[in-house]
Amino acid sequence: MSYALSTLWYERQRYLPAVLAVAFSCLLIAMQCGLLIGLFSITSIPIDESSADIWVGHPDVPSVDLGIPIPEGWQSYLALPEVERSEPYMEGFAYWKKSSGGMELVLVIGTRLGPDSIGAIKQLTPELRTRLSEPNAVVVDEGEFGRLGLKKVGDTAEILGKRVRVVGTVRGLRSLAGPYLFCSLDTARNVLRPPPGQCTFILAKCHNKEDAPKVVEKLKVYNKKLLPFTTEEFSMHSQLHWLFKTKAGIALGLAAALGLLVGAVVTSTTLHSATSASLKEYAVLRALGIPRWRMSMMVVSQSFWVGIGGIAAAMPVIYGIAYAGDLIGAKVLLPPWLLLGACVVTMTMAMLSGLMALRSLRMVEPVTLLR
Amino acid sequence: MQMDARTTTSTMKACGVTRSFGSGDTKIYAIRNVSLELHPGQIALLMGPSGSGKSTLLAVLSGLLHPDSGNVLAHDQDLWAMTERQREAFRLQHFGFIFQGYNLFAALTAREQMEMILRWGNGASAKEAREKTDDMLGMLGLTNRAHLRPLQMSGGEKQRVAIGRALIKQPGFVFADEPTSALDWKHGQHVIELLRAAAHDQGSTILVVAHDSRIVPFVDRVLQLEDGILFEGSEKPVEMFGDNPVQTSF
Structure with a gap:
């Protein structure tokens, strides 16, 4: 010693x-x-829990929850040999008017709901997806019930004058800011009312996940018009934004x-x-x-x-x-x-x-x- | 190495060494114009009343305190003409010290206190340091106490470890400041016998500063310092010093 x-x-x-x-x-x-x-x-839950390999957003997009509208037509940029398919993703903040009175800021996330959906979070079971296909149906984390003034599944509330109904719950997806509201693309469009033909992100899935960085490189030629990320990059980008912003x-x-x-x-x-x-x-x-x-x-x-x-x-x-x-x-x-x-x-x-x-x-x- | 205790080859020579403290009206001369020669294989005793300048002289001769004037030659090299680094290297190679307190590291065993000097000073390997330390522990009668830390040792044992630390690198010169002052006479005698053996058996030049006149019969030479002035006694003085120190004849 x-x-x-x-x-x-x-x-x-x-x-x-x-x-x-x-x-x-x-x-x-x-x-x-x-x-x-x-x-x-927590801020990157929608990214981390999706099945997407690539996220494409507005060049100024700071974080997943602060999306900026882009044309759905940008899907055409993703018509690349490495890409299996792409789909629009709709997201935005809105005020949730509790049936008991009072407002709460929520983050509405609308995705396709089919079994091959890229944007839908993995916690949405086929049964929940079926229920979400009803107009203005939403799913929330069970831990957010109190914050949203809910007592049980089936309760309703209003978003921008549209009545929405909670059709099910998920666990472990509580948010940092407004509670997440998972729903179909149509419901999201209905309550968020974006300009026609606009969405917030374009998501893509590659034949091989390993090709994602290569696709992002290819999309960077449109850098002034759009901002492409792999899922991992966008997750980090969103987290860092909140880290510095707050x-x-x-x-x-x-x-x-x-x-x-x-x-x-x-x-x-x-x-x-x-x-x-x-x-x-x-x-x-x-x-x-x-x-x-x-x-x-x-x-x-x-x-x-x-x-x-x-x-x-x-x-x-x-x-x-x-x-x-x-x-x-x-x-x-x-x-x-x-x-x-x-x-x-x-x-x-x-x-x-x-x-x-x-x-x-x-x-x-x-x-x-x-x- | 067996050396003739009476050899006259000079290994340390001080010429006109003066050292003062303070300045102006408060200036005090601790030693004045001291000249002496120390010989290998001899144990010399430097005596004198408190404040006579014994420790100052020891410090100047051993390269620890710069004199105001004069020089100190050891192995024909002027200690005070060297740079600090050269003097440090010279001390490492040639000097051993035993101080009044034991000054042993509380956390280290008797063996480690000695091994440390060889490993840090001479860059010895662990094996080499261990072997040499074993020899030294045996010579000091501490073989069975090698694993003990200072707190577990008696005063005599601690002083023997301190002596072992000074002698382990087989220095040409050993300076001992009051090495027996904290010990009863039985242990003090043992200590002085060890130093005497180092001088006579290894040919080291040993200078002991002490008050205790019972040491006198064990040394080869007595030097007396009073008010900073050195008087040299005859070799092997037979007179004992009483309450009023008596200078031995020249």
């Missing part, structure tokens, strides 16, 4: 605050990012920076005081001619092990909190790249703290040992 590690283990009480500070920083960064990704993944990215950055700052200060102070407590021992080494860099390496090694210890302590807690969050409905996404990123940032912070603590070694002066 290295001298740094031996010291860390033997004097673990002394180093514990630093380890906990690193763990706290790692936890904060991972949870903040995980929560945020979880939160904003300034949540800034809040995330600030919270993470604060966590890092607290971690850095505590780690650096702990290492500094631990090094200061051994100044006489280091002074003996200096008298004996041991180069200063050896001692610096010892302090930096300690900061490395403090970092490793902190991350090791943080990981089970991160997973525990994510699991608990899931139980109460707070979605925390922890993809490997996020955890790796949190570890890298935290380790960097720990190592920098070690470098900051090196200033204590400047006080090492062997002559002070001679009294």
Whole structure:
């Protein structure tokens, strides 16, 4: 075992605050990012739950829920050998007038309903699709009943003077802004009243999903007229839009920076005081001619092990909190790249703290040992 | 390595060394115009009352404190004409130190305290450091205590580890500042015998600063410092120092 590690283990009480500070920083960064990704993944539900390989929208479209009308005739651009079929997608915000009074902003999503529909979300069972084929029929998430003033399936409400009826429910599709209202293209057109021949997106399915990037490349020649995405790209595009628009990215950055700052200060102070407590021992080494860099390496090694210890302590807690969050409905996404990123940032912070603590070694002066 | 304890080859020579502290009216001379020679294979004792400048002289001779004037030659090299880095490298190669406190790393075992010097200082391999440390632990009678940390050791054992740390790299010069002051006489005697063995068996040049006059019979030479001025006693003085230190004849 290295001298740094031996010291860390033997004097673990002394180093514990630093380890906990690193763990706290790692936890904060991972949870903040995980929560945020979880939160904003909701904004791309209509994309992620569809069967589309390609989304084509207006060049200025910022996000899936903020679609801008485009001509349905643009389907002709998708008449490419790689594309199996395409279809229009209708979406827009509208006010839902509750039967009990009061309004609620909702996001109406109209798609084809056939078994080969590209835009319909996968949660719409054949039975629900049959029911949705009735005029002005909608499906909502069962968790949105309260918000929409509904008591049971079959209840009605009004959108822009049109009476709509809830014919079924889905689960796990609650939205960030207005509740999603899934319906047929005709119903969507009926309540949203777009200009004739307009839709919001054109969706396409390829013979081979792997061809999607190639098709998007081909469509980019019309870049000034339309904006093509693969499903994955559009999902990310929508999430990033909300991340920046809501300034949540800034809040995330600030919270993470604060966590890092607290971690850095505590780690650096702990290492500094631990090094200061051994100044006489280091002074003996200096008298004996041991180069200063050896001692610096010892302090930096300690900061490395403090970092490793902190991350090791943080990981089970991160997973525990994510699991608990899931139980109460707070979605925390922890993809490997996020955890790796949190570890890298935290380790960097720990190592920098070690470098900051090196200033204590400047006080090492062997002559002070001679009294 | 067996050396003649009475060899006259000079390995350390200080000429006209002066060191003061403060300035103007508050300037105090800790040592004045001190010249001396230390010989290999000899253990020399530097005595004197508190504040006489013993530690200052030790610091100047060992390359830890810059003198105001004068020079210190070790192996014919002027310590104070070297750069800081050169002096550090010289100390690494030739000097060993034993300080008043044990100054051992609390987290490290007796073995690690010594191995560290070889590994960090000489770049020794783990195996090489272990073997040399085993020899040193044996010589110090600490083989069975190698795994203990300072908190688990007696004062005598800790001081022996500190001595082992100073001697492990087989330095040509060893400087010891009050190495027995924190020990009872039984352990103090053991410590001074170890230093004497290092001088006589390994040919090291050893300078011990101490108050304790019971050490005198164990050393080859006594140096007396008073008010920063060095008086050299005869080799092997027989007079003991009482409450009023007596300068030995020249």
